[in-house]
Structure formats: structure tokens, C-alpha cells
Amino acid sequence: MLLPAYQKGFIALADGARIPYVSTGAGEIPVVLVPGAGDGFRTVADAAFALAWLYRARARRYRVLFLSRREPLPPGFTMTQHAADFAFAVRALGVGRAVWECNSAAGPIGQHLAVTQPDLVGALVLTCTLHRASPETGRVVGYWIDCARQGRWQDLAWSAIEYTYRPQTVARYRLIKPLLPLVVRPPRQPERLPNLLEMLLDLDQSNLLPRITQPVFVAGGADDRVIPASVQREMAALIPGSRLKLYEGYGHGNDQENPQYHADFDRFVEQVWEVGA
Numbered sequence: 001m002l003l004p005a006y007q008k009g010f011i012a013l014a015d016g017a018r019i020p021y022v023s024t025g026a027g028e029i030p031v032v033l034v035p036g037a038g039d040g041f042r043t044v045a046d047a048a049f050a051l052a053w054l055y056r057a058r059a060r061r062y063r064v065l066f067l068s069r070r071e072p073l074p075p076g077f078t079m080t081q082h083a084a085d086f087a088f089a090v091r092a093l094g095v096g097r098a099v100w101e102c103n104s105a106a107g108p109i110g111q112h113l114a115v116t117q118p119d120l121v122g123a124l125v126l127t128c129t130l131h132r133a134s135p136e137t138g139r140v141v142g143y144w145i146d147c148a149r150q151g152r153w154q155d156l157a158w159s160a161i162e163y164t165y166r167p168q169t170v171a172r173y174r175l176i177k178p179l180l181p182l183v184v185r186p187p188r189q190p191e192r193l194p195n196l197l198e199m200l201l202d203l204d205q206s207n208l209l210p211r212i213t214q215p216v217f218v219a220g221g222a223d224d225r226v227i228p229a230s231v232q233r234e235m236a237a238l239i240p241g242s243r244l245k246l247y248e249g250y251g252h253g254n255d256q257e258n259p260q261y262h263a264d265f266d267r268f269v270e271q272v273w274e275v276g277a
Contacts, residue, residue, distance in 0.1 A: 004059035006052040008045045011089045013070060019089045020045035020068040024052050025059035029273050030095050032065045034086065036104025036128070037144070037160075040193025043068040061266065065095055075195045079205070083112035090120055099269050101125040103255060104227070105196060108205055114212045123215045123272045125265060127255045130227045131235045132204040140226050141197050148194040156193075157184045163225050164253040209238035215272040216242035219261055221250035243268065 006024035013019065020043040033055075035044065044051060044066040051066055058064050070077075070085050086109065090098070100121050102110030107129025114121045130137060140163055147156035157180060161173050187193065218236040222229050229246050236244035250258050 002056075003049075003052055004056050006048060008048040010045065011092050013085065013088070017070040017072060019070050019085055021089065021093070022048045022051055022066040023064065023093075024055065025062050025064045027060065027062040029062050029269060030065065030098035031058065031062040031101060031269070032067060032086075032090060032095065032098045033101045034067050034103065034106035034109060036106055037193065037197060039068050039106075040073075040148075040196040041187050043071060046188075057262070062099075062269075065090070065093065065098070069196065071192070072189060073192045073195050075191075075198065077195065077199065079108045079112050079199065079203075080116075082109045083116060086113060087117045087120060096120070097122045099123045099125065099273065101127065101265070102129060104128050104252070105200060107131070108200075108203060111205055111208055111212065114214050114216075115208055118213065121214050123217075123269065124212070125217045125219065125268065126235065127218075127261070128220045128224060128227060128232075128252050129235075130200075130203070130231050131209055131238065132206055132231065133200055133202065134228055134231050136228050137226060137231070138201055141200050145194045145197050148190065148197075151186065151190070153186050154180045154184045164251065164256075166223075166249065166251060166253070166257060169253070169257060206238060209235065210240060212239050212242075215268075217265070217268045218242055218244045219254065219264065220246050221252060221254035221258075222246040222248045223251045224254070226252040 004024050006022055008022045010018040010020055022044045055064055067086055067089055069082060097120060100110050107126045110124050114124050144156055162170055216239050218232060220232045236242045247254050247258055255261055
């Protein structure tokens with residue numbers, strides 16, 4: 001499929017900040033996708049071309065809206081505040097009720113939205129994400145924060161590769177590791193990534209999850225080294241009626257590497273949207 005048409009822009013907020021967005025696709029079902037910590041390196045507007053290409057198959061089925069966190073992103077910004085930002089953005093864009101796919105660090109935002117803005121969340125997909133920080137997550141995220149604060153962007157990028165992808169994928173990246181100094185540059189807003197990650201360190205939304213009433217698909221890698229499978233199982237168990245699938249042989253990059261996940265995403269959406277619509 002050729003690159004689908006896409007549009008990028010910004011939603012202005014009352015305090016002078018703005019929310020970057022990218023929209024693509026012409027399908028009947030609206031899907032809102034909120035990225036994980038990669039949003040700290042580049043906003044969706046910065047990565048618009050790449051997103052349109054990577055999600056070109058989705059554009060045939062859905063109307064896809066990618067939303068970034070606000071910029072600038074101040075320290076101490078809470079999940080509740082992020083949820084309020086995104087609710088404002090989708091209302092401003094006239095999206096209405098949609099399927100929300102929230103990846104990794106964005107999962108807790110989706111959980112808040114499902115509870116506080118139920119008219120906007122028809123179904124929720126929580127992929128490679130968490131509801132509370134485990135010691136394993138704290139160690140990895142803490143190292144990434146230290147790298148960002150110290151300006152060690154190449155070390156951070158390589159660590160993210162090693163912790164995200166399957167060993168065979170990491171082996172391919174290792175061939176181009178000497179080129180990292182040429183391709184990894186400090187982000188436009190160096191404080192954005194550590195400010196995004198720090199909110200995960202003391203996270204615990206266990207009490208929020210039983211209040212989610214929408215259909216929920218929890219998907220992740222059984223070999224995730226950033227967010228352990230045990231945390232994802234616990235999260236699914238706390239959400240009434242949720243569906244859980246952990247894919248053997250995949251880790252934190254399951255949504256990027258595993259075509260079966262995307263097939264299961266389509267199946268889930270078709271089933272719950274027919275009922276919900």
C-alpha cells in the first residue's frame with residue numbers, strides 16, 4: 001500500500017501549551033493511539049511521515065488519530081492532567097467516541113480516560129503497559145532518566161533497543177551500533193523524556209482499574225523486560241471482563257514486531273465495536 005494521506009497539527013491549550021497530533025485513514029471506526037516513552041524523543045508531529053508509513057494498513061480500516069503529550073511538558077505533570085489534555089484534544093477535533101490504543105507509558109493515561117471520560121472511550125487496548133511500577137520497571141526507567149538528565153542520548157537509545165526488541169532484532173541493530181553517534185541527536189526538548197518517565201516511578205492505579213466498564217484488551221510480550229508479564233496479568237485481573245493475551249517470544253516491542261498482535265487488535269475492535277455501536 002502506498003503512503004496514505006495524513007495531516008498533522010497542534011491543539012492550542014488555554015495556558016499556552018499545545019498538543020501535537022497526526023490523523024490518517026478514512027475508515028468508519030475511530031482509533032486514538034497514544035505512544036509510550038518514544039513521545040519523549042519526538043512528538044507525533046515530528047514523526048508524522050514515519051507513523052503514516054508504519055500504520056498504513058490501519059488507514060484502510062480506521063480513522064487513526066495519534067496524540068502526543070503537551071509541549072512543553074512540565075515536571076510533575078500527572079496522569080489525571082494528561083487525561084484532561086487528551087479529552088480536550090479529541091473534543092476539539094470532533095473525534096467523539098473511539099477505540100483508544102495506549103502503549104507502554106501511555107497505558108495509565110488510557111485507564112484514567114476510561115473512568116473519567118467514558119463517553120470518549122468505547123473500548124480500550126492496553127499494550128505492553130502497566131498500572132503500577134514494579135522494581136524491574138523502576139530500575140530500567142531510572143537508568144533511562146539518568147541517561148537523559150546527563151545527556152547520554154546514545155546510551156539511552158541503545159538501552160531502549162536492547163530492552164524493547166527480540167534478540168534477533170537486537171542482533172540486526174548491533175550491525176549499525178557504530179553509527180549511533182551520527183543518527184542519535186539530543187531531542188528538541190531534552191527535559192521532555194525525563195519528565196515523562198518520572199511519573200511512572202511511584203505509579204499505582206490499582207484502585208482505578210475495577211471502575212473501568214468498557215471492553216478492554218490487554219496485550220503484551222511474555223518476555224517483556226521493562227514491564228514484567230506478571231504486572232500485565234495483574235492489571236488484566238483487576239479490570240472486569242478484560243481480555244488478556246501475552247505473546248510468547250516477544251518483549252516490550254510486541255506491538256511493533258508481532259503481526260499477530262495487529263490481527264488480534266482488528267478482531268477485538270470488530271467484535272466490541274459492533275456491540276458498542
